[in-house]
Amino acid sequence: MNDQRALLALRYVALTLLAILCVGPILVMALTSFKTQAQTFTTGLSFFFAPTMENYRDVIFDSSFGRYLVNSLIVGIVATLITLLLGCMAAYGLARFSFSGRKTIAYTTLMLRTVPLAVIAVPVFMIWSDWKLTNSLTGLILLYVAVNLPFTIWLLYGFVLQVPVELEEAAAIDGCRPWKIFLRIVLPLIRPGLAAAAIFTFRIAWNEFILALVLTDRSTRTLPVAASLFVTDIGVEWGKLMALATLIALPPLAFTFLAARQVISGLTAGAVKG
Amino acid sequence: MTTDSRSNTRTAWFFILPAVIIMAAACLYPVVSAVRLGFFDWSMGTPWAQAKWAGWTSFEIVFTDPAMWRSLLTTLKFAAVSVSAEMFLGIALALALEGNIRGMAFFRTLFILPMMVAPIAVGLTWRYLFDAQFGLINAVLGVLGVAAKGWLADETLAFAAIIISDIWQWTPFVFIMVIAGLANVDNSVLEAARIDGARWWTLTTRVKLPMIAHVLAITLVMRLIDAFRVLEVIYVLTFGGPGDSTEVLSLHIYKTAFIGQKLGAASAISVLLLVVVMVLTWLALRMSNPLADSEKDK
Numbered sequence: 001m002n003d004q005r006a007l008l009a010l011r012y013v014a015l016t017l018l019a020i021l022c023v024g025p026i027l028v029m030a031l032t033s034f035k036t037q038a039q040t041f042t043t044g045l046s047f048f049f050a051p052t053m054e055n056y057r058d059v060i061f062d063s064s065f066g067r068y069l070v071n072s073l074i075v076g077i078v079a080t081l082i083t084l085l086l087g088c089m090a091a092y093g094l095a096r097f098s099f100s101g102r103k104t105i106a107y108t109t110l111m112l113r114t115v116p117l118a119v120i121a122v123p124v125f126m127i128w129s130d131w132k133l134t135n136s137l138t139g140l141i142l143l144y145v146a147v148n149l150p151f152t153i154w155l156l157y158g159f160v161l162q163v164p165v166e167l168e169e170a171a172a173i174d175g176c177r178p179w180k181i182f183l184r185i186v187l188p189l190i191r192p193g194l195a196a197a198a199i200f201t202f203r204i205a206w207n208e209f210i211l212a213l214v215l216t217d218r219s220t221r222t223l224p225v226a227a228s229l230f231v232t233d234i235g236v237e238w239g240k241l242m243a244l245a246t247l248i249a250l251p252p253l254a255f256t257f258l259a260a261r262q263v264i265s266g267l268t269a270g271a272v273k274g
Numbered sequence: 275m276t277t278d279s280r281s282n283t284r285t286a287w288f289f290i291l292p293a294v295i296i297m298a299a300a301c302l303y304p305v306v307s308a309v310r311l312g313f314f315d316w317s318m319g320t321p322w323a324q325a326k327w328a329g330w331t332s333f334e335i336v337f338t339d340p341a342m343w344r345s346l347l348t349t350l351k352f353a354a355v356s357v358s359a360e361m362f363l364g365i366a367l368a369l370a371l372e373g374n375i376r377g378m379a380f381f382r383t384l385f386i387l388p389m390m391v392a393p394i395a396v397g398l399t400w401r402y403l404f405d406a407q408f409g410l411i412n413a414v415l416g417v418l419g420v421a422a423k424g425w426l427a428d429e430t431l432a433f434a435a436i437i438i439s440d441i442w443q444w445t446p447f448v449f450i451m452v453i454a455g456l457a458n459v460d461n462s463v464l465e466a467a468r469i470d471g472a473r474w475w476t477l478t479t480r481v482k483l484p485m486i487a488h489v490l491a492i493t494l495v496m497r498l499i500d501a502f503r504v505l506e507v508i509y510v511l512t513f514g515g516p517g518d519s520t521e522v523l524s525l526h527i528y529k530t531a532f533i534g535q536k537l538g539a540a541s542a543i544s545v546l547l548l549v550v551v552m553v554l555t556w557l558a559l560r561m562s563n564p565l566a567d568s569e570k571d572k
Contacts, residue, residue, distance in 0.1 A: 001473075005362055007412070008375075011370070011371055011376070014367075014370065014371060015371060015375070016376075017383045018367065018381070018385070019381055019385070022384050022387055022388055022442075022446060022565050023384055023387060025388075025396070025399045025400065025403060025442065026387055026388075026391060026399070026401060028399060028402070028410060029395060029398075029399040029402075033383060036433045039406065041407070041408050042408060043382065043495075044421050055506055057559055061482070064499055074499035075394030086292045086293040086296065087293060088287060089289045089290065089292065090292075090293035090294070092289050092292040093285075093286045093287070093288070094290060096480065097283070097286035097289070098280055098282075099281075099282065099283040099286045099287070099446060100288075102286075105294060107559065108302070110555070111296065111552060111555055111556070111559070112297060112301050112302060113555070114499050114503065114549070114551050114552075114554075114555045115548070116503040116505070116522075116524050116527075116547055116551055117303065117503070117505065117524075118503075118505050118524035118525070118527045118528045118544070118547075119305065119524075119527065119544040119547060119548055120304040120308060121527075121528065121531070121532075122308060122311065122527075122531045122532075122537055122540055122544070123304040123305075123307035123308045123311060124300075124304045124529055124543075125304075126307065126537075127303065127304060127307060129484070130451040142296065142300050143300050145296055145300070146296050146297050146300030146301040147300075148296065148297070149293050149296065149297050149301075150301075150333055178285045178288075178289075179288075179428070179460070184287070185514070189289065192344070200385045203390060205539065207391075207392035207393060207394070207395075209309050209392070209394045209509075210302065210505055210509065210528070213564065214532070218528065224392055224394045227394055227398065228375075228394060228510065229396070231398070231510070236401075238402055241398060242398075242399070242402070243565065245392070245398055245399065246395075248392050248394075249391045249392060250354070252390040252391060253387070255387055255390065256383060256387055256390045257383060260379070260382060260383040260386060261379075262464065263390070264386065264450060264454070266452065267447065267450060267451065267561070268451055268454040
């Protein structure tokens with residue numbers, strides 16, 4: 001069966017090549033962060049060089065970095081928590097109850113999922129100005145929650161449906177109120193869905209750039225916006241930029257390696273019927 | 275569930291109201307406002323109450339503006355090229371590499387990295403890679419004996435650059451979706467076809483692909499929708515340049531509003547983009563029918 005073996009080897013080679021392609025640019029980003037300014041300007045394939053920590057030093061000990069980091073963390077964590085809470089409640093309400101307006105709400109929610117951020121950037125800026133929410137973390141969090149709820153609700157909806165109704169009905173017969181049923185029975189069983197939704201929401205809130213650009217000022221700025229500021233008309237400080245970019249990439253990278261299964265199940269949910 | 279329909283409804287609303295309020299206030303309302311803004315003449319910084327009704331003026335201006343049509347064309351080209359490339363590559367790779375390969379989970383983990391990294395980091399990294407003088411791309415081309423190219427200074431090449439970065443970022447997504455779809459394919463059907471003498475090509479095109487047609491369709495539409503929405507990577511990679519050769523609609527809207535300060539025009543273009551995206555989204559909903567699993571009796 002030499003053919004089989006050769007084919008298998010070929011597959012591994014192909015997979016490895018693809019993996020290198022996928023990881024390559026990210027590696028370049030990380031490697032460049034360890035280069036001095038001069039080194040970043042050397043042409044081409046310079047993989048071997050004396051690494052320096054000066055970029056990270058400059059970035060991390062810059063007076064504003066701590067603030068940007070805290071802003072990003074607050075926005076990311078709070079937005080994720082609120083989205084999860086409201087999202088799983090709404091998913092449960094849509095999945096287990098029938099009431100007039102259910103279909104309208106469901107379809108509107110789903111349609112809101114794909115609104116281009118450029119489209120709402122302008123009216124949001126206008127409305128948030130009226131509500132005095134510009135340049136505040138609250139305003140940004142509110143927006144992120146609203147924008148992430150559609151996907152989260154849709155994702156958790158599928159998971160709620162997989163919980164056997166009999167469990168809930170049994171509890172109801174025993175006199176359990178709906179909130180308790182939701183809390184004690186449904187929530188624990190949709191934990192994988194919650195994990196996937198948490199990862200996706202945090203990733204979006206953490207990585208998001210354009211809305212944060214519009215809605216924050218120097219004191220409420222998040223990390224991605226700070227990164228974009230390294231690109232000036234005078235020139236780009238690639239080393240520092242890549243250091244910041246690498247730092248920004250760390251949480252999503254961590255999620256990827258720790259929870260790849262959840263991410264993939266979130267991606268394929270609903271499209272691939274079991 | 276209780277049989278008292280009134281408390282049923284009340285309970286249901288208890289669960290969904292908070293989410294509905296936030297989505298309505300911070301998502302739906304802005305979208306409606308975006309459409310409404312298209313009918314007014316308003317500059318940022320002036321009070322909203324001073325905005326003048328402008329009727330269809332903004333729409334007329336926008337639809338007779340060659341820059342808008344160029345942007346639309348660029349967006350269509352971008353969507354067409356990048357999505358077809360991603361679908362083709364993703365499907366081909368999935369077909370070639372599916373099956374029980376040990377370590378596939380590890381490879382899959384690496385494959386989702388491009389999607390997880392911040393788009394702004396993606397854009398900046400590719401900008402560095404495509405740099406004419408010290409970018410890796412030109413260095414590799416040099417090794418292969420090809421002359422270095424001014425990627426981001428040339429219109430066609432800059433377009434190629436945004437396509438390449440998008441392909442890098444999203445082909446893994448297609449790959450993962452197709453692999454997941456293929457994993458669910460009923461093997462007995464394949465076996466039966468094989469027994470009937472089907473060779474690999476026929477097996478793939480006449481049996482496998484049709485069996486995952488649903489997954490393929492959903493993936494295609496999702497990619498199309500996202501291709502029309504793309505903004506952050508291009509913002510950082512080319513900012514629409516050189517000239518406006520890579521200025522896709524989202525970026526055009528952003529520039530019109532925040533640099534040109536023409537909010538009415540930006541909103542008119544937004545309506546156009548919204549229509550396109552909503553039509554595609556509607557299509558996706560029809561295909562996946564998310565409420566089918568729980569059609570409840572009223």
